[in-house]
Amino acid sequence: MLIRKRLLDKGHSQAWLAEHVGTTKVYLNYILHGERSGKKYLPKILETLEIDPESVQNIAS
Template structure:
């Protein structure tokens, strides 16, 4: 049986890049937006939509909303 690949979504890649640039961990971001690190990971990998966390993630990382909204 083939193993399911665990790939980041385009939004997930943008978030991870911003985390690296801002020297912030996923755990810190999760705490800041009010979710668990596990759930944040599900959002970044597309397992969960995380719609209610989209705006808080964009704000916490000071991302360009228009660019992020296209992802």
């Protein structure tokens, strides 16, 4: 998944990302594994990791 790859590329942990987007690392893990949609957090996740939202839309299409 693009988000996990970007996390690794930037050298950040899921705990770091969870803190920056305002959720728990458990809930973020659910999002990353597709167990929760994460719609509320997705814009902030993309912004924090500097991911173009259109690139995510293209993958989902």
